[in-house]
Amino acid sequence: MEFKRFIINKLILFFMLSTLIAVAVSLTGSAFDPDGKLGYGAFLVPIEYAALCLLPTLVTYSKRELPPRALLVRKLIMLILLEGVMLFIAFTSSVIDTSRADVVLVIAGSVLVIFVLANLFTWLKDSAEAKKLNRDLENFRRLHK
Amino acid sequence: MNVRIEKVGKEGEELVLIRCREVTDEVREIESFVKSRQGSISGTSDEGRHEIAVTDICYIESVDGKTFLYTGDRVYETAYRIYELEELLRQKHFLRISKPMLVNLMKIESIKPAMSGRFTAVLTSGEKIIISRNYVKALKEALKG
16 A cells, blocks of 8 residues: 555656656757757657656655655655766767756756755645644544533 | 343442452453543553553554553553554544554644655644654544544
8 A cells, every 4th residue: 555655656746747847848948959949759758757757766665654854865865866867868868968067057957946846846735735634623623622 | 251241220330340360461451441441541651550541642652562652741551552542542533643653633733744745743742743644534534523
């Protein structure tokens, strides 16, 4: 059950990452190569990148409930691995000009921004859920006093 | 051991009497079970044996096969297994919030988001415990009654 839930969460993250990577590729492409022409294969790039980025997230899996600090450490390891995966993709790609330092910096920065945004969205969703739980808790306590 | 049930009139005092040659662990277990049904659980601390009112317990945790009752300022060990207490205290507003932990819903002050779909329950004692994402659905249902 725990592993099944983990996989479902990873699928949600995969779709979120695909969308955010598509936006990042579009914005960086417009900035660095506005006249560039892309084939149909370009549509698959965000999906491939999202799938690759998903692999480092497996480090957060644990059978036991991780304490907040341990989870934070694992998330930081995940971010470092994500940066590694994306830079590996960039340096092995024939399309990306990694001789330019600004291109490399933008790629690394994009990964960081996407990581922060993905966690921020999750946090906002959880915050809204916590607010509702607190309202329900207040009603529960009032009813059972 | 024979079991006999006698009905008493409205005026009579309800009483569970255990007649035994020796107070064995089995007898203590029966005593403990009867008391738990009445709103208290037997626990031990360095100072000896105690009867802890269920309403005073903030949360219950299983650590390395041992079960501990936390009342805010004190910790007691009990002979019960966590799943037995889950069953016994279901009607007393106790709910499982992670694999090794039960919480008294009446002792939760507020709920805050933790990372990755988990929540932190801040107890009236000031302690913070993690609500595993696997048990959030059960919590929502319990609070809605």
